[in-house]
Amino acid sequence: MMKKHALSSFLAVSLAAVFNSSVVADDGPLLGNYGLVPMPHCVDGHGRTVKYYGVSTQTLRQAKAGLARAFFDGGQPVVEYDKERLPRANPEFQKHVLWHECVHHQRDHFRPHISDEFAEREADCGALKINGYDLKTAMRIADTMDALYPYDPNAMIQAVATDMHPVLKRCFE
Numbered sequence: 001m002m003k004k005h006a007l008s009s010f011l012a013v014s015l016a017a018v019f020n021s022s023v024v025a026d027d028g029p030l031l032g033n034y035g036l037v038p039m040p041h042c043v044d045g046h047g048r049t050v051k052y053y054g055v056s057t058q059t060l061r062q063a064k065a066g067l068a069r070a071f072f073d074g075g076q077p078v079v080e081y082d083k084e085r086l087p088r089a090n091p092e093f094q095k096h097v098l099w100h101e102c103v104h105h106q107r108d109h110f111r112p113h114i115s116d117e118f119a120e121r122e123a124d125c126g127a128l129k130i131n132g133y134d135l136k137t138a139m140r141i142a143d144t145m146d147a148l149y150p151y152d153p154n155a156m157i158q159a160v161a162t163d164m165h166p167v168l169k170r171c172f173e
């Protein structure tokens with residue numbers, strides 16, 4: 001019994017270490033061959049499990065979306081993510097994007113009379129909170145967005161035409 005207890009304490013310490021390392025900004029490059037992180041277990045505001053699908057950059061562009069989008073396919077809540085670009089971004093960034101889309105479903109942002117600005121802010125701030133990210137990590141996420149999608153104020157895609165630095169910083173004010 002003692003041994004078992006010692007082992008579970010050890011596991012708890014190790015898990016805490018793993019958890020902390022995912023919270024604090026790492027010094028790895030913003031872009032690389034990271035591969036995809038596991039998809040979040042996401043349940044929407046009506047208790048339905050959200051399905052994640054990888055699609056091409058072109059498919060998202062046709063939908064005027066950036067790296068990912070949340071929508072309904074029939075009654076099924078769905079997230080589509082860019083399977084070409086997202087695996088190149090560091091895991092912190094990937095988790096932010098994937099949880100951002102989940103929060104759109106969790107908070108049921110598809111109801112009428114919810115402004116885009118409100119929904120995007122709630123999705124960004126909610127994802128930062130779920131992932132336990134600090135301001136420094138949030139600024140790295142904005143840097144990674146710039147690296148993947150160079151900022152262009154005239155872009156048709158809102159995610160590209162928005163500088164994420166002040167947007168994410170507001171979540172900490």
Ligand SMILES: [Zn+2]
Nearest residue numbers: 100104120123
């Ligand atoms: Zn969004």
